[in-house]
Amino acid sequence: xxxxxxxxxxxxxxxxxxGGAIAYKASVxxxxxxxxxxxxxxxVQARVHFQPRRQANSVRLRIPRRxxxxxxxxxxxxxxxxxxxxxxxxxxxxxxxTIRRASGPQYxxxxxxxxxxxxxxxxxxxxxxxxxxxxxxxxxxxAAALLxxxxxxxxxxxxxxxxLVRRFxxxxxxxxxxxxxxxxxxxxDRARLLTGxxxxxxxxxxxIQGLPxxxxxxxxxxxxxxxxxxxxxxxxxxxxxxEGWPEDFLLWxxxxxxxxxxxxxxRATLELSVERNLADALLLAEQRLEAANRELFEFSLFALPLxxxxxxxxxxxxxxxxxxxxxxxxxxxxxxxxxFMPILIAIAxxxxxxxxxxxxxxxxxxxxxxxxxxxxxxxxxxVPRLTSVLIVVVILxxxxxxxxxxxxxxxxxxxxxxxxxxxxxxxxxxSIAWEERGPGHAxxxxxxxxxxxxxxxxxxxxxxLVHFVFVFPEAxxxxxxxxxxxxxxxxxxxxxxxxxxxxxxxxxxxxG
Amino acid sequence: MSWNPLAVARxxxxxxxxxxxxxxxxxxxxxxxxxxxxxxxxKLITKRLALAAGIPVPExxxxxREEHEIRExxxxxxxxxxxxxxxAHGSGGDGILVIHGRRGQRYxxxxxxxxxxxxxxxxxxxxxxxxxSLGGHPDHLLVEYCVEFDDLFERVSYRGVPDIRIIVFLGxxxxxxxxxxxxxxxxxxNLHQGAIGVGIDIPTGVTRRGVWGTEPVREHPxxxxxxVGLRIPHWDTLLDIAARCxxxxxLGYVGVDLVLDRHKGPLxxxxxxxxxxSIQIAxxxxxxxxxxxxxxxxxxxxxxxxxxxxxxxxxHTR
Numbered sequence: 001x002x003x004x005x006x007x008x009x010x011x012x013x014x015x016x017x018x019g020g021a022i023a024y025k026a027s028v029x030x031x032x033x034x035x036x037x038x039x040x041x042x043x044v045q046a047r048v049h050f051q052p053r054r055q056a057n058s059v060r061l062r063i064p065r066r067x068x069x070x071x072x073x074x075x076x077x078x079x080x081x082x083x084x085x086x087x088x089x090x091x092x093x094x095x096x097x098t099i100r101r102a103s104g105p106q107y108x109x110x111x112x113x114x115x116x117x118x119x120x121x122x123x124x125x126x127x128x129x130x131x132x133x134x135x136x137x138x139x140x141x142x143a144a145a146l147l148x149x150x151x152x153x154x155x156x157x158x159x160x161x162x163x164l165v166r167r168f169x170x171x172x173x174x175x176x177x178x179x180x181x182x183x184x185x186x187x188x189d190r191a192r193l194l195t196g197x198x199x200x201x202x203x204x205x206x207x208i209q210g211l212p213x214x215x216x217x218x219x220x221x222x223x224x225x226x227x228x229x230x231x232x233x234x235x236x237x238x239x240x241x242x243e244g245w246p247e248d249f250l251l252w253x254x255x256x257x258x259x260x261x262x263x264x265x266x267r268a269t270l271e272l273s274v275e276r277n278l279a280d281a282l283l284l285a286e287q288r289l290e291a292a293n294r295e296l297f298e299f300s301l302f303a304l305p306l307x308x309x310x311x312x313x314x315x316x317x318x319x320x321x322x323x324x325x326x327x328x329x330x331x332x333x334x335x336x337x338x339x340f341m342p343i344l345i346a347i348a349x350x351x352x353x354x355x356x357x358x359x360x361x362x363x364x365x366x367x368x369x370x371x372x373x374x375x376x377x378x379x380x381x382x383v384p385r386l387t388s389v390l391i392v393v394v395i396l397x398x399x400x401x402x403x404x405x406x407x408x409x410x411x412x413x414x415x416x417x418x419x420x421x422x423x424x425x426x427x428x429x430x431s432i433a434w435e436e437r438g439p440g441h442a443x444x445x446x447x448x449x450x451x452x453x454x455x456x457x458x459x460x461x462x463x464x465l466v467h468f469v470f471v472f473p474e475a476x477x478x479x480x481x482x483x484x485x486x487x488x489x490x491x492x493x494x495x496x497x498x499x500x501x502x503x504x505x506x507x508x509x510x511x512g
Numbered sequence: 513m514s515w516n517p518l519a520v521a522r523x524x525x526x527x528x529x530x531x532x533x534x535x536x537x538x539x540x541x542x543x544x545x546x547x548x549x550x551x552x553x554x555k556l557i558t559k560r561l562a563l564a565a566g567i568p569v570p571e572x573x574x575x576x577r578e579e580h581e582i583r584e585x586x587x588x589x590x591x592x593x594x595x596x597x598x599x600a601h602g603s604g605g606d607g608i609l610v611i612h613g614r615r616g617q618r619y620x621x622x623x624x625x626x627x628x629x630x631x632x633x634x635x636x637x638x639x640x641x642x643x644x645s646l647g648g649h650p651d652h653l654l655v656e657y658c659v660e661f662d663d664l665f666e667r668v669s670y671r672g673v674p675d676i677r678i679i680v681f682l683g684x685x686x687x688x689x690x691x692x693x694x695x696x697x698x699x700x701x702n703l704h705q706g707a708i709g710v711g712i713d714i715p716t717g718v719t720r721r722g723v724w725g726t727e728p729v730r731e732h733p734x735x736x737x738x739x740v741g742l743r744i745p746h747w748d749t750l751l752d753i754a755a756r757c758x759x760x761x762x763l764g765y766v767g768v769d770l771v772l773d774r775h776k777g778p779l780x781x782x783x784x785x786x787x788x789x790s791i792q793i794a795x796x797x798x799x800x801x802x803x804x805x806x807x808x809x810x811x812x813x814x815x816x817x818x819x820x821x822x823x824x825x826x827x828h829t830r
Binding site: 330333379381382383432436437441487488489490491492493494496497499500501502503504 | 517519520521523524525527529531532533534536537538606630631634637638641642643704705723726727728789792793796797798
């Protein structure tokens, strides 16, 4: 019992490990459970447009660095003739394009391909008080009065910020708010003003700017407010006062600095557009993994060369086939030649197809058996005889291929993929069984092997399963656990019920 | 007859039928330490151990280990009219050659067929290179005394030697049967080769019921003599030998194969660490209840005589 407990615990642990890894990869890393699954992919484009001057031109564009909830899997800069320099600062990344001489309207592009991934929230950055606005009268009095009112209507830092925002968005704002709004007509200025007001109350706050990922016409960046409540950053929408990270929001830059600047060109424009597409989920998941979790990616099957990946698509299915084999032998009770021979045959079926495979296998074995029976009369020693059978098998295979090629049956060529050593051993064992136990027994065992090979083949080539095991090799841990559990299965085999059915007749067996 | 697997399984569990999975998991794996396997898998070692323990076995005439020894064998065997060649690691009676006499240069098999010297040598050479051994490892061969069976069995066996199989668990003989060769089995005493299995009542040593293939039988199909109600001679000695094989091998779950020789009485032929399950069909009863009765004993370790007494008290075959 104790031994069984140990086994059950071990199996449970393996299942948990495998299941957990699968759940993590499916839900967090977003690897698709089914093949041909589609996933959303956005192409985000920023276009800077300006009329150049007759002197050196310099353009600075902020570009996303951290993108909570999303992963940039590809980015591209299109600015012909410009020198490009990437820069990093507190607020994120920016790119600086410079050109000595340019003529005609200038268009510079930044294009990024973005997919979902990671948890959506931004907690990076130390809480720092924003710069307090130097307010003149009557603004200073208005601000002080407003903040005092807000203080009375709020409980903590987050609710203070929300209350403040709410007052700025009332349909009929109070006098103070109306006054202060004159200072900041634009949403970005408004957000900056809010951080300033919060700083007057010693509340660290910052502006973040991002792009709502929804298809539609070009739009400006949206500014959000983040206040630090001494534990974490709380995101507040400066227009609706809603708390929390908004959905489908691609963070572009941290800080209230304008997203782009062209030296001496006040009339330059920035146009942001979003395009949504569907793409193969597995491909995206791979790219996302590569972009976001470099280490994890490098230690996964996706990092292997493509041909090797193809090999593993087959190899990883062998345990599944072996498990079928195990079920058929220990639970059903089918007898086979050799423990794993049917699986090797099943792998050969991958190239021949099921029906053609079974026909070719049967023909080969039958012809081999004839040769083997003839050799029996020659009284050869064991190893020379096995070698002879092997040679005959190879000759038969070659003859089979040539013949079927002449007849125009191309599938006959794939006979070469049968594991010939295994075939030779099977023929030898079958002929021994034939003589020792009778033809019925030998044919039954041969048919059993073939049946298991067919079932294993069908399962080992079932696309959803192949995909699942390849993308989640952890599933093999679960197979391992199941195999170990069956290792302690002590119930009857299905065929035993048939074999001992005479004992089950009520008249026959009394309790022993 | 409609065949309902669930009902059959329930019924089989009721009569305590031991399945292959359970035999392996709960009895073979648990009670048979692998390091003792050579004691039963190599018939030469079995024979030496038995001789040392005073258990009667067929006399060993020769051992063949090398290919070249096969040719010398003809001369070495010249003194013996009858003999048996066995691969030391053979399983289930495979590869056993029974020679009942000679005609000129040729050997006569138990079936009456004549075997040329070349055929004889070929068979031995095959056996030597491991054709009949588990896993196909090179093997060695034993040539030993050919048992002449007791008159009792003359009428109920076709040519070969009937042998008695007793399952011994922790030294207790739990179930027994006698295997009768038929024309179908070519004189061999293996059930899967077509021999008849006849269940023996442990307390009395009387045969109770027979099974041929999967059919119950009461008469021998070749001789038409009744196979039930026969009293096995030397039953006490047979049980004693079987029970002592526990100490001999250290294996908790073992099948003991015995024969009754006309001149020498009971002889132990070989042991099996994974004895088959057909004995249950021959006895019309499952092994499990008997095995569990022994497992339930507070003090199963007793001297052989007491173990036999316990078995004779409890293990009836009706």
